[in-house]
Amino acid sequence: MEAHAAAHHHGPPIAHASSKVNREVLGMFLFIASEVMVFGAFFAMYFFIRVVNGVPWPTPPYHLPVYVAGINTLILVTSSFTMHWSLQSIKKGNRAGMKAGLVLTVFMGLTFLLTQLMEYSRIGFAPHNGAFGSVFYSLTGLHGAHVLVGLTILTCMTIRAFRGHFSPEHHDGVEIAGIYWHFVDVMWIIVYTTIYLL
């Protein structure tokens, strides 16, 4: 804005867009910060119970199904690849690739969630069976809730994709769903390593 024009302007000076934080970026930072705090609280609980208090992990006589969870991890990580493929497809104008990628991602996410529920039903301990049980169910359950939210978003995007939405120029819905899904994947890799492997 020219200074001459500023003399006739009433109210605060007109701000350049570059003077302010981009809303999408700020929103994403706030989202990441809130998620880090939520998961951080649960990981702090895990740390104190296992390291500070020295609770055996897993507490005898319980066992964790490391291999089943490992295969489940593989499924979830693979779903990130199909998600990425889906977005790359629509960016190149390949609608069939986008649909196939989304369907496969939803299918694998659903498989992960159902396997987790089956694991809960057969694992042999409940949240009220000591600190170990509480931490295990809290962390995996919190992550499961995130998977459920991700699946809901992905299902909506899949329906939209089959209705002909999205194009190489406009595919924000798939992009944002993809970001969320990858975030859920990252959290599971951390949860799986700390709860099951270490």
Next chain:
Amino acid sequence: MRNPLRSEAEAFRFVIVTLAAFAAIAVAYALGGWVAALIVFLLVTAAAIVFYFREPSGEPKVVEAPATHPPGEYRLVVLANRTVASGELLEEVCRIAKERHATVHFVAPALTDRAHHWASDVDPARADAQARLDVSLANLLEAGIPATGEVGSDDPLLALDDSLRTFGPDEAIICTRPAGKSLWLERGVVHKARDRFDLPITHLIVEDVP
């Protein structure tokens, strides 16, 4: 800072990096127990911090400003904040303007701290910058040099970048206080501007700040 979740592609890369990092931690735990796992964890965390917090390097130069002006016309942009109304700066601008018949444009970035920046509460800072700018433009007009000016982004490099696109200068002056008193110098603004923009940049250091 690079935001690992800025786009789907960045987030996908973050998944791969996390997978590799935690696989390394698990392997270290299996081979060497807690201590080895902790060492690997600290190493990968340090590597991640360096990678995501480092300044992007090798940024391509802005080689051509979209704004065009008639051939023969010389345009000078002046980037200054607290020093914008300095007598030494005005003298230098007057000299160049008279020698080269230059059109002068001032950019005064709003001075905000991080808290105000993140809260987008920049209006008071912009009003202050506008007041300083008005004094400077009035002094120039008094010296017979009509100039224009604007309050720019609080990021000085972004403000200069904006002016390149809208004003299309042939030369830029970045005016600061001496080293030790200038936050811009501490942040390497002049050095970064010379790296980023493909136009002559004069660094003017002034002592008198009204």
